[in-house]
Amino acid sequence: MADNSSGKVTDELAALDFAAVSPEEFARIVKGLSAKQLTEVMHGELRTRVLGEVFGRMKQQFRPEAAGALTALIRWKITGDTEAVYETSIADGTCTVSEGRSEAEPRTTLIMADAEFLKLVSGNGNPVTMFMMRKLKVAGDVGLASGLTRYFDIPKA
Template identity: 80%
Template sequence: MADDIGAQLAALDFAAVSPAEFARLVKGLSAQQIKELASDAALRERVLREVFGRMKQQFKPESAGPLDALIRWKITGIDDAVYETRIADGRCEVTEGRSDAEPRTTLVLADADFLKLVSGNANPVTMFMMRKLKIAGDVGLASGLTRYFDIPKA
């Protein structure tokens, strides 16, 4: 079954998939299926790049106000993928990789948990309480991150 879904996802043009469609796709997958799909390094990289690439478009500057913060994301799986989100001056910039800058908060999640979170299919507070989401640094900032982005609901 994961092979069929994997083949469908591998052929998918992620740029043509709306955030709501992506949320529905993720909702239909179990954590185990996502873990199996994420074992394909090329597919995992494509999905992560697309998700982080969309953060800029999903950003709600009116909600961020004067916020100035660097958020580091560490997604664990076959290897660790690191992305950074800089929110400042009403803008959101995303970079791949770890910079030398000190983040205000760092979020650590497994592949499946990350996809469930960014697609609106998981509650960040519940994830934190269940230790599926680890936070270092400013927990208050981390707990409010969802209000700065237009997160689809599946």
């Protein structure tokens, strides 16, 4: 897919049933696209579907044994045409995800563009490198943010 025009890539992604795409297949799709292509496909209804599916799967990919007694609210701000905000709450060995900003104070907030978000959640981006290159901004508990990937089964492409 990487060498196709953006329109063709967008059409192919729009035709996908994201609920039927495995995390590993999603990781391969993301790996095959450039940052520019990832940004170009993240518009409108397709962006809403992709973000909804990724955050919808976090609960299933959560590793309670790794989180132990951790209690934390993580706010995700994904910038693009519009800012999308989701929150991941980890407490009592469970993970819940909600769309939108709550009144609660997050322990950490992760801010990144669409392409960086997709790379991060698909295992195609190194969070430390992204942070050092200012592609991922962290507000609050940087230590928690740096270890978040160990609390989830991240696919490998």
